[in-house]
Amino acid sequence: MDFLQQFCQQTLNGLSLGSIYALLALGYTMVYGIIKLINFAHGDILMVGAFVSYFVLKQWGITPVTLMLSFLPAMLFCLTLGVTMEKLCYKPLRNQPRINSLITAIGVSFLLENGARVLPMIGPNPRVFPTLPVVNYNWFGLVSISQVQILVFVVAIFLMLVLNYIVSFTKIGKAMRAVSFDKGASALMGINVDRVISFTFVLGSSLAAAAGILFASAYPQIEPYMGIMPGMKAFIAAVLGGIGSIPGAVLGGLILGVAETLTKGFLSSQLSDAIAFGLLILILVVKPSGLLGKPMGEKV
Amino acid sequence: MLKVENLDVYYGNIHALHEVSFEVKEGEIVTLIGANGAGKTTTLHAISGLIPIAAGSVRFLEQDLTAALPHQIVQLGLAHVPEGRRIFANLTVKENLEMGAFTRKDPKGIKDDYQMVFTRFPRLKERLKQVAGTLSGGEQQMLAIARTLMSRPKLVLMDEPSMGLAPLLVKEIFEIIKEINATGATILLVEQNAQLALSIANRAYVLETGRVVLQGDAKELANSEEVRKAYLGG
Ligand SMILES: Nc1ncnc2c1ncn2[C@@H]1O[C@H](COP(=O)(O)OP(=O)(O)OP(=O)(O)O)[C@@H](O)[C@H]1O
Ligand SMILES: [Mg+2]
Numbered sequence: 001m002d003f004l005q006q007f008c009q010q011t012l013n014g015l016s017l018g019s020i021y022a023l024l025a026l027g028y029t030m031v032y033g034i035i036k037l038i039n040f041a042h043g044d045i046l047m048v049g050a051f052v053s054y055f056v057l058k059q060w061g062i063t064p065v066t067l068m069l070s071f072l073p074a075m076l077f078c079l080t081l082g083v084t085m086e087k088l089c090y091k092p093l094r095n096q097p098r099i100n101s102l103i104t105a106i107g108v109s110f111l112l113e114n115g116a117r118v119l120p121m122i123g124p125n126p127r128v129f130p131t132l133p134v135v136n137y138n139w140f141g142l143v144s145i146s147q148v149q150i151l152v153f154v155v156a157i158f159l160m161l162v163l164n165y166i167v168s169f170t171k172i173g174k175a176m177r178a179v180s181f182d183k184g185a186s187a188l189m190g191i192n193v194d195r196v197i198s199f200t201f202v203l204g205s206s207l208a209a210a211a212g213i214l215f216a217s218a219y220p221q222i223e224p225y226m227g228i229m230p231g232m233k234a235f236i237a238a239v240l241g242g243i244g245s246i247p248g249a250v251l252g253g254l255i256l257g258v259a260e261t262l263t264k265g266f267l268s269s270q271l272s273d274a275i276a277f278g279l280l281i282l283i284l285v286v287k288p289s290g291l292l293g294k295p296m297g298e299k300v
Numbered sequence: 301m302l303k304v305e306n307l308d309v310y311y312g313n314i315h316a317l318h319e320v321s322f323e324v325k326e327g328e329i330v331t332l333i334g335a336n337g338a339g340k341t342t343t344l345h346a347i348s349g350l351i352p353i354a355a356g357s358v359r360f361l362e363q364d365l366t367a368a369l370p371h372q373i374v375q376l377g378l379a380h381v382p383e384g385r386r387i388f389a390n391l392t393v394k395e396n397l398e399m400g401a402f403t404r405k406d407p408k409g410i411k412d413d414y415q416m417v418f419t420r421f422p423r424l425k426e427r428l429k430q431v432a433g434t435l436s437g438g439e440q441q442m443l444a445i446a447r448t449l450m451s452r453p454k455l456v457l458m459d460e461p462s463m464g465l466a467p468l469l470v471k472e473i474f475e476i477i478k479e480i481n482a483t484g485a486t487i488l489l490v491e492q493n494a495q496l497a498l499s500i501a502n503r504a505y506v507l508e509t510g511r512v513v514l515q516g517d518a519k520e521l522a523n524s525e526e527v528r529k530a531y532l533g534g
């Protein structure tokens with residue numbers, strides 16, 4: 001493979017991985033935008049989503065149709081989990097110093113990971129996520145794209161378009177932006193702020209569940225700690241793009257994905273995580289508000 | 301219409317309001333005046349449910365608001381133009397107005413109210429698609445008022461609508477307040493500019509360090525020695 005071919009291939013792989021980061025980063029950024037909380041348990045929702053789909057596919061068998069259908073229960077389960085988490089763990093702490101909910105988020109993350117480890121139906125050992133037989137399509141002899149990557153792009157783009165529609169054009173989406181800007185003023189408009197916050201968790205957790213299925217399809221080994229690394233990367237992506245900014249999360253995710261695969265392809269696979277964290281440090285030094293973040297922050 | 305009785309409010313240990321009582325009758329403009337830190341904003345926040353009430357009661361149209369949540373209070377027809385405008389700077393002018401109509405479910409009525417707002421504030425109509433953060437101070441105040449009117453309120457609380465505006469604009473805003481009152485809404489106006497507030501109000505209450513110290517007819521208060529000395533600069 002010559003250089004150009006290799007470069008295009010790795011970029012494509014990076015965009016695919018980056019789309020998954022982007023889906024996850026959207027949850028971080030929206031929750032941060034609305035309640036200024038880094039929800040460290042967000043990566044673990046990805047794991048839960050993957051497991052729900054795993055159990056569904058065990059029941060139904062794997063076909064393209066069942067795989068697509070399994071998004072539904074996974075997203076429903078995770079959005080319920082996300083909303084419950086918010087109501088039980090974060091809402092009671094909303095008027096306390098921010099560090100309290102941050103520590104709680106870390107606790108919730110441990111709870112989900114270790115809860116999954118002790119559940120007999122999940123347990124600590126990795127399981128093989130059902131996958132479809134690999135099919136690769138060649139584009140102009142330049143790159144080959146697998147059907148998993150096609151799935152990732154189609155699902156990610158579809159969900160981002162839906163999200164964009166909700167946030168830009170629906171009443172609840174506008175209310176989300178209003179609440180992220182000024183909770184008190186939103187309440188004075190008659191907006192039920194608690195409900196809008198719950199809705200934000202609904203959106204973020206459903207996207208994380210979808211990201212989980214895509215991630216498991218691309219790397220078909222699932223276990224309770226599988227959400228940690230993508231969670232970290234997605235968090236970096238959100239900060240990179242400017243936390244609180246929706247386009248920023250997408251951009252950050254794609255950049256991070258491409259940086260990671262290019263490093264893996266051309267430098268070394270050990271370095272790829274170092275590059276990701278190096279990017280985070282660099283952006284925090286050069287532009288602390290992130291690529292698309294506003295200095296004082298327009299959120300959501 | 302609105303009856304506030306023996307209101308006590310605390311910020312932690314700070315006792316911000318001491319047994320504040322007053323009343324607003326339907327159709328009136330009532331003003332609450334007082335120096336910096338007297339507790340005017342605190343009073344309005346307590347009525348709107350933004351801060352908890354420690355003791356006393358708030359009644360609006362025969363309903364007890366003492367423990368109600370802000371979004372429920374708006375639905376009853378009590379709207380609030382907050383201090384410092386607090387428009388949604390990240391939303392467009394149109395979206396700000398939509399948020400004002402958030403609780404309503406009558407598309408026809410909402411449409412009529414857009415027309416009403418556009419006739420009253422032609423400048424906003426020209427800037428509908430503009431992000432509200434880019435409006436001038438005067439336009440932002442108009443948007444803050446217009447947004448509130450979109451909920452079709454029976455009573456409007458206004459917190460220092462003249463703040464930070466040039467004298468000419470202040471006059472314009474006060475004309476608008478009178479108009480809003482004339483077209484059926486009752487108004488509770490908080491102002492530091494006591495003279496101006498007293499000139500359009502029917503009745504007034506004077507707050508001092510969290511207590512109502514004077515009350516009465518706006519004209520009489522404007523002429524009283526005490527008020528002139530303390531609030532009208534002689
Ligand atoms: N969030 C808060 N925390 C603690 N104390 C507060 C808070 N808000 C107001 N206070 C205090 O409560 C008192 C009343 O404040 P308030 O804002 O109601 O005054 P105000 O009459 O509206 O003043 P201004 O004319 O400056 O707007 C002041 O002593 C103020 O310092
Ligand atoms: Mg005030």
